[in-house]
């Protein structure tokens with residue numbers, strides 16, 4: 001009940017900034033995928049209720065599922081073929097984005113999540129699929145594999161972790177040159193990504209709602 005109340009609070013405060021078209025899209029896609037997936041991803045957990053300590057540079061971390069309409073939009077804007085790709089969700093929560101991309105026939109996907117409770121819930125939600133692996137760990141310590149080529153982030157963590165993840169992606173691409181895409185939803189640290197990667201799509205409003213897709 002509390003987690004649903006958290007979600008409601010965050011959603012109401014956000015959608016008051018979204019505009020009518022986005023609100024209609026939000027409701028439409030939530031209903032479609034609620035019935036299609038029947039998974040437990042629609043709830044919210046705030047800072048003080050997460051089962052790990054937030055880092056010094058992070059004033060705000062929460063689990064809120066990525067709105068389906070934004071995941072759907074981002075999937076249309078990447079320039080790599082999903083069926084040949086391995087997608088990594090940094091801060092995968094209860095597995096919502098992963099389930100979406102599995103159903104879009106991504107070849108393989110991985111979720112990196114610091115909360116053990118959320119990792120276990122994602123395991124339950126995704127137990128029917130065999131092309132997904134979940135890692136209960138800090139995203140900054142995930143060693144990027146040379147097959148990982150699409151990276152997904154929904155405003156997951158603070159600036160220092162973002163910088164380390166970018167460094168890890170750049171290092172991996174330097175060692176194993178390949179084309180990559182990065183999907184960044186609600187891109188709080190957009191400028192840092194822009195200094196490291198090329199924007200191939202951007203639609204973000206002044207309240208930080210939207211999606212940016214980068215390539216190298």
Ligand SMILES: C[S@@+](CC[C@H](N)C(=O)[O-])C[C@H]1O[C@@H](n2cnc3c(N)ncnc32)[C@H](O)[C@@H]1O
Nearest residue numbers: 065066091092093096097113114138139156157
């Ligand atoms: C906004 S939620 C992302 C939701 C998810 N991508 C989805 O598909 O719905 C952000 C998530 O990042 C996780 N997180 C925060 N810091 C992290 C870190 N350093 N490493 C891994 N996960 C982290 C949080 O526990 C939370 O579940």
